[in-house]
Amino acid sequence: MAAESPEKLLSPVLSAFWDDPTSWTLETYRAHEGYEGLRKALAMKPDDVIAYVKESGLRGRGGAGFPTGMKWQFIPQGDGKPHYLVVNADESEPGTCKDIPLLFANPHALIEGIVIACHAIRSNHAFVYLRGEVVPVLRRLHAAVREAYRAGYLGKNILGSGLDVELTVHAGAGAYICGEETALLDSLEGRRGQPRLRPPFPAVAGLYACPTVVNNVESIASVPAIIHRGKEWFRSMGSEKSPGFTLYSLSGHVANPGQYEAPLGITLRQLLDMSGGMRPGHRLKFWTPGGSSTPLLTAEHLDVPLDYEGVGAAGSMLGTKALQCFDETTCVVRAVTRWTEFYAHESCGKCTPCREGTYWLVQLMRDIEAGKASMADLDKIADIADNINGKSFCALGDGAASPIFSSLKHFREEYEQHVTGRGCPFDPAKSTLWADDTTAHLEVNA
Template sequence: MTEATDPAILTPVLSAPWDDMQPWRLDTYLKHDGYQGLKKALAKHQDEVIQTVKDAGLRGRGGAGFPTGMKWGFIPQGDGKPHYLVVNADESEPGTCKDIPLMYANPHVLIEGVIIAAYAIRSNHAFIYLRGEVVPVLRRLQEAVKEAYAAGYLGENVLGSGFDLELTVHAGAGAYICGEETALLDSLEGRRGQPRLRPPFPAVEGLYASPTCVNNVESIASVPAIMHKGVEWFRSFGSEKSPGFTLYSLSGHVKRPGQYEAPLGVTLRQLLDLAGGVREGHRIKFWTPGGSSTPMFTDEHLDVPLDYEGVGAAGSMLGTKALQIFDETVCVVRAVLRWTEFYAHESCGKCTPCREGTYWLVQILERLEKGEGTEADLETLLDVADNINGKSFCALGDGAASPIFSSLKYFRDEYVEHLAHRGCPFDPAASTVWASNLTGAQA
């Protein structure tokens, strides 16, 4: 958590033990009612656990916001096949940094959530797919799993319930595409990570061609508190259609970047108050509500409720709640170019719209950034983005198109200005606009 502690806004639940000494240890977690939710879950029938999560209204915290309990309910029962639970911990969306610190500071809340979820869907083997680059998190998570096995929370006959569960922590090789659930499953099986054609969906034919539930880290980590404190307690946070609490990641031009755990529906204006506001002498220009793959907002959207309905109604997506804040010194065209380069690099190349489209988006944006393009290129840019959006194998294509559409919607004049100045007007070597912007902001 951050230093801000306004009780009217912040709701430390997942982050409650973060300020303790060694919060990652089992004994610290037990002091914060650790594994109490598991004990209550094991006393219920599996279907009752699923219904509890449905009644709580928990929605997936990985981006799409799909109801978690409903996703669990899709797993067919009595089919004679093994069932698998897979936690998507391959956090790689630009600007997103909530799952990694959560696992690093409080890994047992994820492990407890995994056990409850696996029990509910009748799975005896669960996997946590983690980005391989974050070695300190990998080691800490592995150590926490060892503690859970030693304490009887994992393995055979969990807490004497007759339920058996094996938990495997798997380190990925570092590919953005493996954050897509079917590409993740292919990678977990030892193949190249590429999205699968659906149907069949993972709930029917997922890992090893068996029914599989794939959930985000924060989604699973929210379950223990629901089981322990109840549906009404959970629904007392957030809004009617987007209940609960969540981690908002503030980064960029703010005084105190970090993780802010607050109810869904909080606004960026409120979060900025906690984060100390935009850096001194500057003003907010544009920001992302859910990472670079979500349409950008401007300072006109500071009071948009940051829940699934509020952000959607305003023309974007809540996504991973990665709030990247940019002030007036940042060139929109350059920022969009950097994001697009990332998507072009991370495209798996399986489908033509994404493979070819992201390449051409980069070429056009580079010309525009250098001032070598024409106004016709702006229409071409929109046309290429339209040929990617909704037409690629997975959501990577949609994510690449989003900043194109939204930046031209709100900052078309800035693109045109690049053409008029024959270069980026924010480049001190090419124009005086940079200096005038700074002077105006400080006046």
């Protein structure tokens, strides 16, 4: 892959016509083969659609990477209950910026995917749970839904197939915890957004205690292209266990941040080469492969394949593919402290390890950053993080612990400097500390 030109490394599918002046309209979407996948899917039996998506190898793009077709397959059939599809558009992981741009620029890809998924799981009602803060996106999505209803892609007897699908767009009040699927369902039902104890799982007792599939925006929006162009086409990209294309959110101290749609398995080095590298005169110090809740990596991991297996083998998680890049002027302790403050603030408070643990992590991290801590406190924060990790109701606790563990692993010396030096060793006016020649071979400047 390294020998290919930058243009060939990208695979614009979802983002193929984002630069069109009216990319969000039904007219533009149909001009780019929009709703052709739906016509093919409606000619197939529901179980055949599920099998087709399963065979394509599409994995959930919301963070966990669970096979989408398998998730659909879990829905019990012949149970006499209504089935629901819920699309998780509550994008809130720090650094993640893919679903919101997708909805803003190409909402009909999601709508087409929703109708195909409803046909597959035998559902007549779908919901999109969107963050209420993104008002322009909410308005554009509502407009696209109205267009789809008028054109016969939503509502009764879609394209003469006999399928009825109603789509409800719900604006959430803004809570990180509602990105967790069961907390999202509670919020959608009008209750406080808090994770549910499982089992039962949503596939058996989800929204209104009925069988429910909860999928990420990008996961559902990827389905129409798979049905239209074929599973073999989809599997021709990416790796064997992580096939297909995906959206990478590149941000931080980079020359050209943005969304880059590429096959799974591309490396950060390749993405930086395409985006102009780090900001001029600086080099990469650490980065997150999937947002702040994934263990951070260093410049030594520039050539790690950005797929689920490659990032997992490197000791982190692909997550939402939010590539936050930080250069040598960044204090690791300060960055981790800010992330920890975020998780403490967003904890719903339902379970003790997360509620109490994140609070104490914040106190200790602030003391370390300010130079008020002792060496024993470094072991204490690791111990507290260990008491949170894997012991909370949902993954928020794990997300709070990940930056602690990984930063201590890769940058313990920097933590110790805060303790022995009685404060942060980074001089904001100079921002040259750690800019020595010992890691010159890791340089990725433009």
